[in-house]
Structure formats: structure tokens, C-alpha cells
Amino acid sequence: MASECLLLSQKMWKPELYKIQLEAPTPKAILCKKLNEPRPEFYGYEYHGTIDHKDCEARLSKEPDGAYLIRKSPGAEDYWTLSLRFEKKTKHFKIYYTISKGYFLKENFKRFDTIHDLVADGLVDFYMRLHAGPIIQQLLCQTKTCYEQSPYMTLNRRKLRALSGELRKSSKLSILNDNLPAVDIHEDFVNNVAANVLTIETSNDGVLPEVYEKHHVFKTHTFKGLNWCEFCANFLWGFTSQGVKCEDCAFVAHIKCSEFVPAKCVPDLKRLRGIFGVDLTKLVTAHKCKIPFIILKCVEEIERHGMLQEGIYRISGFADEIDALKMALDKDGEKADMSALANCNVNVITGVLKLYLRLLPVPLITFNSHPSFMYSMTHKTVGEQILSLREAIKQLPLAHFNCLKYILEHLHRIASHHAINKMNVSNLATVFAPTLIATPQHMTDLSEEISMLTALIEHCYAVFL
Incomplete structure (x- = not known):
């Protein structure tokens, strides 16, 4: 098994982009220790004061690629200028700084703690565009049409097949064929709603049946150390915001590759912090169920002890007891015992159920519907x-x-x-x-x-x- 994993990792790891990043120029600050004007507190000796293009070019013209300085352009009010050597030419960029965001370029979504990091990331970006363009274009063409052979599908095929089989049993058989009349509204529903069960039967060509479907929740992420895309198996270049990471399953990809990743996210239970405030689709997918256990357990206890209680659901339980049960359910999950508490005060159970439904990020009757x-x-x-x-x-x-x-x-x-x-x-x-x-x-x-x-x-x- 270990040898198979090693072989798989060797096939996945493609070092071309990593090698190109290593060849990128490194930052070299051109220092100015004598200055005739006040130096901004958030810049060091790389700041050269108010100088124009001509003077800046004179200071950088003989410097190697990667050399840079910060200056104040004549007439500039709310920004400074980063002047940078690349490909034996001087490039100029408006640069901004705030205490909360750090250093950033107006047209760039990335934020940096230091000027050095900003310049290093920019040099890598320039160099990759110049020398890795054909490779990146080839990646996009391959991954756009061949995700079945991607590391993502290779690593998750068995898991997705198992989940697809379980969903066939629970969703297709239990939901669609559960003593329904001739007009099957559920089948129409399944065929017309995006991001749900697609009942395509298993073929004999080895391709994963597209039964299970859940979209990833990708967020831009800054990775530490070496990382590569789990979709195209190539290096995530740059020093910050190199790619995206799924909040539900931790799947990692280039920003462009994420556009082609199939909607087959398998949430990891370890990444779910409790059950309250968790997206409903995410929760049932992670627990492989139709209805969350908290709803089932609450309804069971309420119907056992509170059906005839006057003011059921209208009368609130004690807030501290509701909070205590909420914490127990978040911590212990299905192992939490509600029966003892329900015998004393079923209003606590109704309060917990209403709280769970109220904290759903998307209500049961959704915004779109x-x-x-x-x-x-x-x-x-x-x-x-x-x-x-x-x-x-x-x-x-x-x-x-x-x-x-x-x-x-x-x-x-x-x-x-x-x-x-x-x-x-x-x-x-x-x-x-x-x-x-x-x-x-x-x-x-x-x-x-x-x-x-x-x-x-x-x-x-x-x-x-």
C-alpha cells in the first residue's frame, strides 16, 4: 500500500513550474539613507522621497532584475510608487498601505506584510507569465476536459463511488419510490434542481457515475511551504494567495483549475465545528444522511413527551438549559442524551430545535425559493x-x-x-x-x-x- 501511495505521489508531482519559480529574480532593495524630506514610518531605506520617472530611471538603469525602490511621484496624494526592474526594463506601480491591510496594489487582491514579500510575489508572477505561459495554457486545456484522470478523481474515486451507492439507496429508493402516486413530483424535483442527485446509471467504462453532487466552497488561501494543485498536480506558485482551498473538504487547487473541478465535494467530519450554524447540505453530506440527527432526535422527543402540552413551541424553555443542550449536541453529536432533560422540560427541546433551524446559514425555505x-x-x-x-x-x-x-x-x-x-x-x-x-x-x-x-x-x- 505504501509503495502504491509513493508511486501515485511521484506521478502527481510535476516539478516544471516549481523549477521556473526558483529561476525568478529575487528582490533587491535600492537603499537611500540620506533623505531631504520626512520618511513615512511604514517605509524604510527603500524609500527615495519625491522623484520623477527620469530620476528614477537613472537610479535603476544599471541595476539587475529584481531591483526596486519606493518613491513619491510628483503630484501624488494618496499613493506611493513602486519602481521595479524586470527584463531590463523599469516598471512602475501604484502602491498603497493601511494598518489593517498592509501593503497592496490597487488592481491586486493580494495583501502583504512587507514590501519585500510584495515584490517577491510580483517577480514570480511576471516570470511565470513570461516563461510558463505555454505550460499553464496546456494545463488548462487538459484539466478542462480530462478531470477523470486528474489526481482529484484518482484519490477520491473509491470514496465517491461508495457515497454514490449510499445516496442511491437513501435518496433514489427511499425518496423517489416511497409509495408515491403516478405523478412523481420528487422525480421532477431531482431532475430540475442543480447541485442535487443526478440519477445516471453506472456505465461499464470505469467512469465514475455522476450520482453524488455537491459544490466545493473555495476560498483564496495562502499556503506555507510547497503545495501543488490536487486537480492538475502542478505547483502552486507565488508566496501568498497561491490558490484556493475548499472549506468543507480541504481540497486545494489553482484559482483557474477550481473553475473546472467537478461538484463532488466530500465534506470531512473533522472540519465541521459542531452542527449549529453549519450549512444544511454540507451537514447531511458529511453525515451521509437525509435529515440531520438533531432534527430527528428533537422531533422524536417532542412527539413522545410534548404533543399534548399546552403552548408547545410557543412557551420558551430556560435559556441556560437550551445553551447547555446546544453545547452538548455540538460536542457529542448523536451521543448526546436528550431524553432525561425532555422528561423534565420538553420546552428546552423545542427551544433547541428552533435555535438550530434559526441558525442555519440558509433557511429551510431558501432565499432563492x-x-x-x-x-x-x-x-x-x-x-x-x-x-x-x-x-x-x-x-x-x-x-x-x-x-x-x-x-x-x-x-x-x-x-x-x-x-x-x-x-x-x-x-x-x-x-x-x-x-x-x-x-x-x-x-x-x-x-x-x-x-x-x-x-x-x-x-x-x-x-x-
């Missing part, structure tokens, strides 16, 4: 509203679809005992509207949202078939 849900209430008849709501739920991501269906059916069961628990459909909709629906924080009048959610709870079995 919200207008369609609200539009359904413009129809005059209940039948038309139900048909319109059926169209609206097609816009939900699969994880949101499953959880919203589960929660609404639970609330429908709660409302069926309203004669005892005093929580009818309208009361429950009033409590859950700010939690389930994407609404602006400053919005105080939720009457239309409450009306829509009332219809969803009351007709949930007709809407979700």
Missing part, C-alpha cells in the same frame, strides 16, 4: 395554491426539501391536537415563520409569510404528495 412560495398565495383557490406550492418546493435543494417536508408533517401532527395543546396551524405558523423562511432582519410584518406557512402546514401532505 422565497419569491415562488410567496407567489403561490396570490392564487384565489386552495387547489391553485397547492399546485403553485408544489412548483415552489422544486426550487429547494434536496436537503432543504427533505427537512422541510419532515418538519411540516411534524407540525401538522402537533396541530391535530390543538384542542388540548392550544397550538393550531395558525399559531404554529406564527412561531415558525421567522425560523423557516428567509426574510430580512428588519422586516417586522410577517403576515404574508405566516399565511403562506399556514397553508404549507395545513396542506403539507397534498403539497408533498
Whole structure:
């Protein structure tokens, strides 16, 4: 096994770009220790005061590539000028500095702690463009069409196959064929929603079946030491912001390569900090489930102990007990014991469930789908509203679809005992509207949202078939 990993790493590592970076010129500051004007406190002896292009050229013309100085251009007010030698020519750049951001160029997104780092990164960038252009272009052409042979697919193929198989069983069989009538709204939903399950059968050519699909969450990242792209297997050049890294699975790529990486992110449970405030799709993917365990456990305890309790969901539990249970769930996950606490005060369980749903980065009824849900209430008849709501739920991501269906059916069961628990459909909709629906924080009048959610709870079995 070790020999196979070594062989794979040798195939992955392509040193051409790394070698080119090593050949790039190194920074060399041209110093000016005698100055007839005050020196800015954030520049050292590389600052030469106010000088024009002609004087600057005279000072740098005989210097090697990589030589640089900082100056004040005549008439400049809010910037300084970096003058740099490259390819025996002097280049000039506007340079800026703030305490919070450090040194940066206006047209560049990178930030640097020192002028030396900024110049070093710029020299590498210039040199790579000049000498590695054909290689980079070839990489883009190859990776754009051949990701099946990329290190990414090589390293993750077995994991993705296993996950695809599990999703077939849980999603395709359990969701799509679970005693549905002839008109299969779920199948239409799956075929039309991006970033969900694509039911393409396994072929015999060895290509991974495109069943599992989740987009990466790439963020620009500064890497320490040597790193290479897990997509094209080539070196990540530069000294800062060399590429991007997925926040969910730690996948690393060039910025350009990330545009071609397939949407097959497999979140690492080790990278999830608890469950509260975590994107729903990310959580169910990492745990390989349809509905997060916290929703299942809370609903189970509430229906066991609180179905007939007056004011269920309206009456709040003690804040300190809710916080304690939240911390236990974040720390222990599915091992957290809620039953003992539920026997004492089920309102703590309802408080935790509402808190979890309220802290979702994207609410169950998402920002994108919200207008369609609200539009359904413009129809005059209940039948038309139900048909319109059926169209609206097609816009939900699969994880949101499953959880919203589960929660609404639970609330429908709660409302069926309203004669005892005093929580009818309208009361429950009033409590859950700010939690389930994407609404602006400053919005105080939720009457239309409450009306829509009332219809969803009351007709949930007709809407979700």
C-alpha cells in the first residue's frame, strides 16, 4: 500500500513550474539613507522621497532584475510608487498601505506584510507569465476536459463511488419510490434542481457515475511551504494567495483549475465545528444522511413527551438549559442524551430545535425559493395554491426539501391536537415563520409569510404528495 501511495505521489508531482519559480529574480532593495524630506514610518531605506520617472530611471538603469525602490511621484496624494526592474526594463506601480491591510496594489487582491514579500510575489508572477505561459495554457486545456484522470478523481474515486451507492439507496429508493402516486413530483424535483442527485446509471467504462453532487466552497488561501494543485498536480506558485482551498473538504487547487473541478465535494467530519450554524447540505453530506440527527432526535422527543402540552413551541424553555443542550449536541453529536432533560422540560427541546433551524446559514425555505412560495398565495383557490406550492418546493435543494417536508408533517401532527395543546396551524405558523423562511432582519410584518406557512402546514401532505 505504501509503495502504491509513493508511486501515485511521484506521478502527481510535476516539478516544471516549481523549477521556473526558483529561476525568478529575487528582490533587491535600492537603499537611500540620506533623505531631504520626512520618511513615512511604514517605509524604510527603500524609500527615495519625491522623484520623477527620469530620476528614477537613472537610479535603476544599471541595476539587475529584481531591483526596486519606493518613491513619491510628483503630484501624488494618496499613493506611493513602486519602481521595479524586470527584463531590463523599469516598471512602475501604484502602491498603497493601511494598518489593517498592509501593503497592496490597487488592481491586486493580494495583501502583504512587507514590501519585500510584495515584490517577491510580483517577480514570480511576471516570470511565470513570461516563461510558463505555454505550460499553464496546456494545463488548462487538459484539466478542462480530462478531470477523470486528474489526481482529484484518482484519490477520491473509491470514496465517491461508495457515497454514490449510499445516496442511491437513501435518496433514489427511499425518496423517489416511497409509495408515491403516478405523478412523481420528487422525480421532477431531482431532475430540475442543480447541485442535487443526478440519477445516471453506472456505465461499464470505469467512469465514475455522476450520482453524488455537491459544490466545493473555495476560498483564496495562502499556503506555507510547497503545495501543488490536487486537480492538475502542478505547483502552486507565488508566496501568498497561491490558490484556493475548499472549506468543507480541504481540497486545494489553482484559482483557474477550481473553475473546472467537478461538484463532488466530500465534506470531512473533522472540519465541521459542531452542527449549529453549519450549512444544511454540507451537514447531511458529511453525515451521509437525509435529515440531520438533531432534527430527528428533537422531533422524536417532542412527539413522545410534548404533543399534548399546552403552548408547545410557543412557551420558551430556560435559556441556560437550551445553551447547555446546544453545547452538548455540538460536542457529542448523536451521543448526546436528550431524553432525561425532555422528561423534565420538553420546552428546552423545542427551544433547541428552533435555535438550530434559526441558525442555519440558509433557511429551510431558501432565499432563492422565497419569491415562488410567496407567489403561490396570490392564487384565489386552495387547489391553485397547492399546485403553485408544489412548483415552489422544486426550487429547494434536496436537503432543504427533505427537512422541510419532515418538519411540516411534524407540525401538522402537533396541530391535530390543538384542542388540548392550544397550538393550531395558525399559531404554529406564527412561531415558525421567522425560523423557516428567509426574510430580512428588519422586516417586522410577517403576515404574508405566516399565511403562506399556514397553508404549507395545513396542506403539507397534498403539497408533498
